Amino acid sequence: MSRSNPRVLNTLERAGGFASAQEVYRLMQREGQSIGLTTVYRALQSLVNDKIVDILRREDGEAIYRLCGDGHHHHLVCKGCGDTIEIEGGAVEKWAKSLAEEHGFRDVGHTAEIFGLCSKC
Amino acid sequence: MSRSNPRVLNTLERAGGFASAQEVYRLMQREGQSIGLTTVYRALQSLVNDKIVDILRREDGEAIYRLCGDGHHHHLVCKGCGDTIEIEGGAVEKWAKSLAEEHGFRDVGHTAEIFGLCSKC
DNA sequence: TATGATAATGATAATCATTTTCATTTGTGA
């Protein structure tokens, strides 16, 4: 029942490990890969089940899938052109962990994104 | 131009200060209040602009509106029961601001939420 | 009190991401 289509995973990787289902689909289309939107959704969902990717939300509620595992990082996103810069967030990691422990939370994750207008926009 | 309809705010309060637009609308309907869905959305959006309520997301992406006190803060949310704790994020504020400036971004905002399982769940 | 400008309202239609349905294709083992 492993629907973790390798082409989808590969595309997500090449997208910087950070993209929505629609974006993965459009990217594959543009590259001439033949795939259906449904399959993209199913593959991504399967990757989430297998804990290979993480799911979080954009400001408008659209789901974005993120390769998780070792290199945990955050993003600086331009609201104008959508350009994204990956950044390290050491301070945030510690902040999140200590606060969660302080309140007796376990199995803790966090999201932290910065958005604004880049110099070009 | 203040569209912060007081009936909507009042309903959100009575809903425990934590509900989606659809829920606020359905609640008002059930109570026999005559109001349109559009107005509910506009009123909630206006309350967000006025920083009277906060917007965050359910796991399925639906927006939930949340009465908040003054001041910018973040949330520690339980994935099990939905219980939410408001927290200060001094470290995060500085982190976001300095990183954004470093990359030449302006008009900057950020999100930072921590989620996990609380001690009860 | 009329009048008119402006803001507020809400029914309806449009949008957009996501999920369901279902028929078809593909892979695999007998």
Added chain:
DNA sequence: TCACAAATGAAAATGATTATCATTATCATA
């Protein structure tokens, strides 16, 4: 080759949110 289960994807359904646009309420002023 045959049969059968899993995978695929086109198209329709769903559900939240937003845009349109005509109508209605407000309110200052003539």
